[in-house]
Amino acid sequence: MPEFDPEAYAKQAAAAIGLPLNPAHLPGITMNLALAKRMAGLIEQMKITPADEAAPVYVPRKTP
């Protein structure tokens, strides 16, 4: 698997969501993406199963 390239990723993901990127902002963006990847690596350590539902649960209407 190729190594994560935050700058190349940022350019492609930004294009996908229609977000113009100023080249001057790229160093800060890539630094923050690299930090986010480290955080994502941490949460991957927790063993969860398909039964582990996400925290927010949709409520169609508050109970009166």
Added chain:
Amino acid sequence: MSSAVSLAAEIRAGRRRAADVLEERLADIAARNANFNAFTEVTAARARAEAAAVDAKVAAGQDPGPMAGVPVAVKNLFDLEGITTLAGAKIERDSPPAVRDAFLVRQMQAAGAVMLGALNMDEYAYGFTTENAHYGPCHNPHDLTRIAGGSSGGSAAAVAGGLVPITLGSDTNGSIRVPSSLCGIWGLKPTYGRLSRSGGFLFAASFDHLGPFARDLADLALAYNVLQGEDPEDPAQHWLGAAPVDVSPEIGGLRIAVAGDHFTRGGHAEGFAAVEAVARALGTTQSVTIPDAALGRAAAFLITMAEGANLHLPNLRTRPEDFDFATRDRFLAGALLPAHWPQQAQRVRAAYRAKALALFDEVDVIIAPATPYVAPKIGQEMIEVEGAMIPVRPNLGVYTQPISCIGLPVIAAPIADPAALGTPGGMPIGVQLIAAPWAEAKLFRVAAMLEKLGVCKAPDVKA
């Protein structure tokens, strides 16, 4: 400055006029706010009308409410009718004025409080320092060269500096508890869903809480009791009915422990010394591990990035240069995260919550550091922790993020004599008192005991 409780008592009894109290506060703010850069807007006309209404009620023999004539102010992400809600952003100057007060502002007004204005903060609440590029840095009243903390820095500085006795702020990852600790005052982050957030500018809705700051614990309780109310407009509120608290130092039967593991590293000696001082005073010897706290912090980090960026994507697309440079690149990066990361984080968050809640079968209140160090200097980028130089700002939330991630209620309690604890320059520092969801009353009992023992109290600002 008198406490809110004593001011309200004097005004209700007709011994002082709300209008006189207000004019004294307005003059003081005019003279000293520039030292702290706490207020971004002073709503003098509104305050004069509210004070006059309180005095008229007293003169007519009517009940003006439990906060009669108490001067208050709010972080500038709370809607104040007729004022543009800035949320610390230059971009929001273009927004129309708010058409209605935020729910919590209406609660205080109905209780007789007098609204003096809006307070400085990190842009869109994304920071722990209130070094705002558009509105200037907020200064710590205990040392004007240091930060007040953030993101509710103006709210903490206004209280610590004695401009008003009670303010409101928001806390997504620590933004009430961090400035409370750094400015040496009391702060309450209630259980997630306890207090309405409607009329507050959201940051990361999964974690956004609103709550009060005060110099006196009794004032914190007064504010918290007034703020409680059902609001069908806030989808995140989980209304269980009003649960008023008091400040009785009754801790018999409460099981109290110190947080271990994650909460014993990553900071300076003063943060841990504060915990030891509180534990010693309470006779606490038990330690508990909040399992996977570091993973909870990581989950909070990713969800915050994704939710915050999504909120601001239209402006990130069209006017990124108008963001504060301190938030812009984090928002831009947050907009680009693969969906797997925040979604996995929400599942990890739920699993972490289940583990953490099991702890409360064994303990009622957990003591943890609030901040890893005292207030850094304004502009300081790096700090040495455990032999390594790390960025000073994000690390300020190392102990608060794992707790707000799962919505536990917390009182930030100020150490009464930080100099005796050996803090650098005698600067303030606090601790977190943490309880199970909906158990704010237990926190107030422990806080009241700490106040009675003389361990916790807002330290005076040296002239």
